[in-house]
Amino acid sequence: MNLLLSVLEQGLIYAVLALGVYITFRILDFPDMTVDSSFPLGAAVTALMIQAGIAPLLTLPVSMLAGALAGVLTGVIHVKLKVRDLLSGIIVMTGLYSVNLHVAGRANVQLFSFNTIFKNDMISALPAGIQPYAPVIILALITIIAKILMDAYLATRSGFLLRATGDNPTLVATLAKDAGMVKILGLSIANALVSLSGCIMCQYQRYFDISMGTGTLVLAVASVIVGTQLLRGLRFLRATTAVVLGSIIYKGCVALALDMGLSPFDLKLVTAALLLVIIVVGGHNRKKVKRHA
Amino acid sequence: MLELKNIVKIYQGGTVNETCLFNEFNLTIPDKQFVCVVGSNGSGKTSLLNIICGSIPIEDGAIIIGGKSITAMPEHKRLRRIGRVYQDPSRGTCPSMTILENMSMADNKGKPFNLMPCVNRKKADEYRAMLAQLGLGLEDKMGVMVGNLSGGQRQAMALLMSTMTPIEFLILDEHTAALDPKTAEIIMELTGKIVAQKQLTTIMVTHNLRYAVEYGDRLLMMHQGHLELDISGEKRKGLKVEHLLERFNAISIECGN
Numbered sequence: 079m080n081l082l083l084s085v086l087e088q089g090l091i092y093a094v095l096a097l098g099v100y101i102t103f104r105i106l107d108f109p110d111m112t113v114d115s116s117f118p119l120g121a122a123v124t125a126l127m128i129q130a131g132i133a134p135l136l137t138l139p140v141s142m143l144a145g146a147l148a149g150v151l152t153g154v155i156h157v158k159l160k161v162r163d164l165l166s167g168i169i170v171m172t173g174l175y176s177v178n179l180h181v182a183g184r185a186n187v188q189l190f191s192f193n194t195i196f197k198n199d200m201i202s203a204l205p206a207g208i209q210p211y212a213p214v215i216i217l218a219l220i221t222i223i224a225k226i227l228m229d230a231y232l233a234t235r236s237g238f239l240l241r242a243t244g245d246n247p248t249l250v251a252t253l254a255k256d257a258g259m260v261k262i263l264g265l266s267i268a269n270a271l272v273s274l275s276g277c278i279m280c281q282y283q284r285y286f287d288i289s290m291g292t293g294t295l296v297l298a299v300a301s302v303i304v305g306t307q308l309l310r311g312l313r314f315l316r317a318t319t320a321v322v323l324g325s326i327i328y329k330g331c332v333a334l335a336l337d338m339g340l341s342p343f344d345l346k347l348v349t350a351a352l353l354l355v356i357i358v359v360g361g362h363n364r365k366k367v368k369r370h371a
Numbered sequence: 372m373l374e375l376k377n378i379v380k381i382y383q384g385g386t387v388n389e390t391c392l393f394n395e396f397n398l399t400i401p402d403k404q405f406v407c408v409v410g411s412n413g414s415g416k417t418s419l420l421n422i423i424c425g426s427i428p429i430e431d432g433a434i435i436i437g438g439k440s441i442t443a444m445p446e447h448k449r450l451r452r453i454g455r456v457y458q459d460p461s462r463g464t465c466p467s468m469t470i471l472e473n474m475s476m477a478d479n480k481g482k483p484f485n486l487m488p489c490v491n492r493k494k495a496d497e498y499r500a501m502l503a504q505l506g507l508g509l510e511d512k513m514g515v516m517v518g519n520l521s522g523g524q525r526q527a528m529a530l531l532m533s534t535m536t537p538i539e540f541l542i543l544d545e546h547t548a549a550l551d552p553k554t555a556e557i558i559m560e561l562t563g564k565i566v567a568q569k570q571l572t573t574i575m576v577t578h579n580l581r582y583a584v585e586y587g588d589r590l591l592m593m594h595q596g597h598l599e600l601d602i603s604g605e606k607r608k609g610l611k612v613e614h615l616l617e618r619f620n621a622i623s624i625e626c627g628n
Contacts, residue, residue, distance in 0.1 A: 235484040238468070238476045245465040252463070252533060253480045254451035 083214060085333045089326030090217035091278050092301060094224050096325040097318060098271030099298035101228075104306065104317070106244040106264045108156075111167030111295060115174035116148040116269040118291035120276030122182040125189060125286035134195045137277050138220075145273020146266040148174060153262030179288060187286040194281035213282065220278065224271065225318050231267075232318075240264050272298075293346060300353050301325035307356060373400040373423070373540065373572065378432035380418060380596075392418055392596045396432070400589075402539075404603075405566055405573045407583040409615065410593035411623060416576040419593070420542050423574070425449045436539075451481060454533035454571075456526070458545040463529025466518030470509060470528065473517050474498040477532035501531055505561065523554030530558060534565050541566060543575040547582070555579070559586065580612045580619070590615075594622050 095117065102110040120141035127137045148170060155166040179185065193199075196213045204212060231237045239260050243250050247257040272294070280286050305324020309315055315323075332345070340348065380393040392415050400406055408416050421427040423434060425446035433442050441449055456463055464473050475490045475498075495513060502509040505527045509520075517525060526546060534541060543562065547555035559582055566573050577583050583590055590607060592600035592615070599622060602610060 231486070233488055233490070234486045235476075235479055235482075235489040236486055238472065238479075238489040239484045241468060242465045242476060245467050246462065248457070248462045249465055251447045252450055252455050253476065254447050255484060256445070256447045 081333060081337065083210070085330045086326060087214050087217055087282065089329035090214070090221045090322075091275055091282060092297065092329060093221045093322040093325040094278065095272050095275035095294065096298045096301035096305070096321045097224055097228055098268040098275065099295065100302050100317070100321045101240070101264055101268040101271070103299055103302055104244075105241055106261060106268075108244075108261070108265070109164050109167065109295075110149075110152065110265060110268065111164060111171045112148055112152045112174075112265070112269055113167075113272045113298060114291045114294045115171040115178065116145045116272045116291075117276040117279075117294040118178050118286070118288060119144050119148055119174055119181070120273030121280035121286045121290060122178040123273075124277040124280040125182050125187040128189050128192045128194060128281070129187070131192075134193055134198065134281060137281070138195075138274060141273045141277035142270040145276075146270040148273070149266035149269030150262055152269070153258075153265040156265075157258035157261055175288070178291075182286050182288070185288040189281070189284045189286070192284075194284065195278075196281055197284075217278070217282075220274075221322060224274070225322055228271075228318055229316060236263070293349075296349060296353060297328075300349060300356070301328045303353070303356050304328045372402055372435075372437060374398070374433075374435040375419075375422070376433045376435065378422060378434075379430040380415075380422065380427075381430050384430070393422075393429075393432075394596065396596065398591075398598070400572060400574065402572055403570050404589055405587035406575065406589045406591060407587040408574060408576045408591045408593060409578070409580060409583045409619075410591075410599070411619070413595075414593040415596045416593055417544055420455075420544050420574065420576060423449075423540075424453060424455060424542060452538050453540040453542055454538045455542040456529050456533050456544065456546040458548050460522040460525040460529060460549060463532060464517045464525050467516060469514050469516055470502070470520075471495060471498065471513040473528065473532060474501075474535070477535050480536040501535075502528075505531075506557065523550045523558070526550060526554075526558055527561065530561060530565070534569060534571070538569075539572060541571040541573040543573065543577075545576050545578060548578060562586070580615045584610050584612050584615065592618065 095113070099110070099113060102108045123141045123144045124137040127140060128134060152166050152170045155161050155169060156163055161169070195216060201209065201212050232241065239250060239253070239255055240263070243257050243260040243264065250257040250260060276291070279290070301324045302321050303324070304327055305320040305322070306317060308327065309320045309323060335348065336342065336345070375396060375398040378393045378396040379391070382390045382392060408419065410416050418427065422429055425441075425444060429442075433440050435441070465476070468476070471490060475494070478494065479489065499510040499513065507524050507527055509524060509528065517528065520528070526549070530546065546562075547558050550558060562575070563586055565571070573587070575587065588607060589603035590600065590610065591598055600618060
């Protein structure tokens with residue numbers, strides 16, 4: 079039961095991350111390495127604010143803003159300075175590492191004695207029977223709101239343009255819009271979500287660690303692919319729902335593997351191998367081929 | 372009126388492979404004229420269109436619309452009043468969006484792409500009527516992903532989408548070249564109809580000499596970056612495919628192919 083609960087909780091936290099990466103990886107077709115640093119950026123901002131005694135709820139919008147700025151930076155480097163997509167993400171990722179250290183003040187910050195969105199007077203006032211489920215309820219609420227807002231956004235004119243930019247930049251120009259600006263906008267939204275996920279993670283585990291961002295992109299991409307490939311048959315599911323479910327399924331698989339005796343040492347190796355298998359078998363590359371048909 | 376003045380376009384400038392395509396190229400197209408452009412590969416037809424749209428930079432010269440220079444204007448701003456259809460049917464539509472979504476998006480050209488919903492269900496019937504005139508059965512497939520349509524269907528949509536909103540110019544870059552003869556015929560008829568209806572200034576590049584003779588009121592034949600032929604008015608009316616072919620062969624022989 080405890081295992082299930084923690085899988086659900088972590089899956090939901092990473093679902094917000096996966097929603098962000100879905101925008102860059104799937105919609106924009108942009109391998110955005112920024113996320114490896116914008117995830118801990120959200121956590122660093124959160125650690126700073128929580129220590130300063132600022133209301134935990136405020137950390138959510140502020141860390142989103144910080145992430146959005148990181149995304150804009152990557153976008154501007156790519157679009158305006160014409161640096162390759164992967165490289166511009168790596169440049170920002172590397173630079174943000176120092177920024178994160180400055181923001182948090184140290185490589186490790188513990189927040190056990192502070193109030194968070196999961197630990198405050200309001201939650202302590204809940205009946206004892208509900209309290210263990212409070213985190214999962216809060217997380218579900220945040221994730222569902224993020225998902226609904228994203229669905230709504232993708233149906234707007236601006237959202238249509240975002241989808242068109244990844245699909246066919248030529249068409250965006252024919253519609254008299256600058257595809258570069260749309261890319262920058264998409265990167266900022268994506269990294270805002272990634273940072274939000276980092277912010278929640280930081281409050282959930284009640285500490286900030288500078289290395290918590292390592293492998294974020296791979297983890298998110300795995301969730302996106304598990305969701306969109308594995309649940310491909312269920313046509314009634316929206317892509318965003320599939321991504322959320324994918325994140326939970328992925329976390330469940332990892333937890334199960336660890337429970338069955340997989341050494342944490344091998345976790346990344348297994349993840350990488352599994353990702354490769356899913357991409358090849360699932361035929362993620364097909365999208366590109368189809369586009370030129 | 373669209374004017375190209377003293378256009379200089381050099382490819383691979385500064386290298387041993389430097390080739391000067393246009394040297395002091397001039398062209399004036401009055402409003403509402405339908406210009407057909409023919410010429411062999413590498414004669415500068417597509418470069419001409421790309422220069423007008425701002426898709427490629429030029430070394431010197433000026434592009435003037437209605438007396439105002441647009442030489443420094445970026446591509447997407449120029450395309451506000453230009454509709455463009457490419458040779459490749461996949462460039463004019465979004466494959467992972469439905470027909471309705473594609474049409475809605477095209478309908479929003481020139482308006483802000485803000486947080487308003489993009490699909491207006493009330494307009495679906497209007498789009499359906501537009502699609503019905505194609506006779507390709509697209510009106511019953513509003514919810515189908517455009518990526519699942521055939522090249523001809525996609526090109527027909529691309530043509531409709533690029534001319535939905537008020538524009539002044541229509542740029543057609545061999546837009547029937549990738550289609551089978553029957554579909555090409557449908558697309559050409561539709562093109563003629565739309566141009567006449569909306570009174571658009573049109574530049575159509577084509578390899579089909581018959582279309583070049585049948586459609587439009589001015590014909591340009593390009594060769595190595597200059598105008599080999601420029602026929603309009605009375606002379607244009609008596610023009611036959613054979614005349615064009617003869618001239619075409621003559622310049623090809625000069626080149627050695």
